[in-house]
Amino acid sequence: MIVTDTHTHLYSEAFNEDRAEMISRALDAGVERFFIPAIDSNYTTSMLQLEKDYPDHVFLMMGLHPTSVKENFKEELKHVEEMLAKRKFYAVGEIGIDLYWDKSTLDIQIEAFRRQINLAKQYKLPIVIHCRESFDEIFQILEDEKSEDLYGIFHCFTGNLEQAHKAISYNMKLGIGGVVTFKNGKIDQFINKIDLKYIVLETDAPYLAPKPYRGKRNESSYVMKVLEKLSELYQMSEENIAQITTENSKQVFGI
Template sequence: MLTDTHCHLYLDQFHEDLQEVLDRSAEAGVSHIFLPAIDWSSISQMERLNHPEITFYKMAGIHPCSVEEVWPVDEEKLFELCSRDDFLGVGETGLDYYWSTGFVKEQKESLRLHCDVARQTGKPVVLHNRESTKDLLDLIEDEQDGTLSGVWHCFTGTRDEGKRALDLGLYLGVGGVSTFKNAGVDKVLAEMPLNRLILETDAPYLTPAPHRGKRNEPSYIRLIAENLAELKEVNLDEIAKATTKNAFDLFGVE
């Protein structure tokens, strides 16, 4: 049983062959898929997903690259959605300095708003981070009152950054970048505790080797899991059980 904790199956990249993608995912052993939102329109799109062998879990949030389009973020709407039993996470949110640094102030305000909703609802916050690690961790440290939980989605940090994230109560999302030979993330993950790691694809993005450059899909979570098993020197079954348990613990799945 494999769990993909971060996947955007509702995007247009899957419009033409969604059923085939889901069938391949089930065949690969993927039984649970978590769906972070990018903006408000994500909600209605993800509610259309279904498959007899896969359980889907929704989240609500505004991606940092979408903040400018919807500013100011509607906190009341976010709280209302995240308070529902069928929404298990807040996000994705975070900071992204790669595409633009012209809206940093608003990104930070949005992130704080998401953290506030996460604390109020008791649900984890899903953190996007691109070229903003120090600011992101500093802000989370400022927001952490002992009740905030979450995950550093697509972890690509150093050993010290990973340790700091763990100390702040975060889990680390292990995705396709961990399979890239020259990324260096593999060596860091080898030192991180297995009980704080969860698997994710970020499909359709960040496709793992050997399919790098092509569209990502949830079935490839098996490749990420196999690579992590090699890094941790354990078998695939242990990785599947541990990372699924971690995901269920983080998101409150019974």
């Protein structure tokens, strides 16, 4: 059984004390594919080192996270452009709009999101979307930019059933993580109405740990708790869900 974590920040400072052990726990659990989203240029060196250390398991994205869209965002986008031109990445991400932390940067967040969507189209890569309190804004941009070569993953999907169908209509898979195990997470109430062909697994480690680890540091091995919950909700074996969601990740990332 091969399990894929489509979104994990393995380079995070939260893992500085035990990164190798944490990754070993995930590998031992059957999590063999780790897709690594970018945040900003501060983490590029750490990401490249991870890939060097685990070349058969770690696959990198490149992008500018919306919460890192500040006054210097054009310099940061230049870094993204230079890295995409220099070597292979598997997605442009994570990109999007976050209105939870700072609404004042909405205009430049939109500009950065659009520019990175165009980079993804240029390099024929998927996008991985970060959406926090910004479904309307993101759907408007996806509507403006929609085309056959725009596709990817709605990371950490926390919307409702209508928003799930809308995201899927823009060629997006839904990244399902620890929130599906939360009592107040709500997506557990409808997710089994979504065909599994649109679902991929993720942790967003070190954030959003599933039950029974909620409130603690998340790690990639905990994606097995997400798999367990989806097995219960879909009334399907964990092996089947692992196979389908890993196949879905291959469709998106091309590997």
